[in-house]
Amino acid sequence: MLLQIPSISSIPAQYLGGVLIIIAVVLSLGIYRGLKGMKYTKTNVYRRPIMYFVVTLFGLAVLNPSYIDATASLATLIAGYIIGRRLAGGVKFFDKNGTTFYTRSPFIMVIWLVSYIARFGIAYAYPESVILAVVVEIVLAGTTGMIIGEAHHINSSYEQYAARFKKSARYNS
Numbered sequence: 001m002l003l004q005i006p007s008i009s010s011i012p013a014q015y016l017g018g019v020l021i022i023i024a025v026v027l028s029l030g031i032y033r034g035l036k037g038m039k040y041t042k043t044n045v046y047r048r049p050i051m052y053f054v055v056t057l058f059g060l061a062v063l064n065p066s067y068i069d070a071t072a073s074l075a076t077l078i079a080g081y082i083i084g085r086r087l088a089g090g091v092k093f094f095d096k097n098g099t100t101f102y103t104r105s106p107f108i109m110v111i112w113l114v115s116y117i118a119r120f121g122i123a124y125a126y127p128e129s130v131i132l133a134v135v136v137e138i139v140l141a142g143t144t145g146m147i148i149g150e151a152h153h154i155n156s157s158y159e160q161y162a163a164r165f166k167k168s169a170r171y172n173s
Helices: 013-036 042-063 067-090 106-125 130-172
Strands: 092-096 099-103
Touching: 013 099, 013 106, 042 067, 042 130, 067 106, 067 130, 092 130, 099 130, 106 130
Parallel strands: none
Antiparallel strands: 092 099
């Protein structure tokens, strides 16, 4: 391995509950904001996919994957991107106090959440299994691709939304 980092199973039992509560709160807030609306800026849209991409690369680097594993990760990342572009149809835009907000696709958020929880569960249940860790990282590469595809879809949809909004504003003036 290139780098040895502590796994979730190495967290002392008395702290594990607190760590899981913090993770649950962060995930809950992210889901709430994704469903209720986040302020639209290109930075906001691409910040999360970039962070997940970096985490995915880091996770793979830690595992020191074979070329086949790295290729499988890249393939699932690309497939995830295509799926994310197609399934991000639940994205909606709305204006509040002159600011544009957007909601994310619930379907993609659920898939990401399930894979994220599975990652922690497998890391806790099988901390020594490198094969399972690589499989989980490959799946996470796919969900990262979905989130990147969703971000691209959000920006494309916003351009259409903004064009309609400007067009209707011209007719109303």
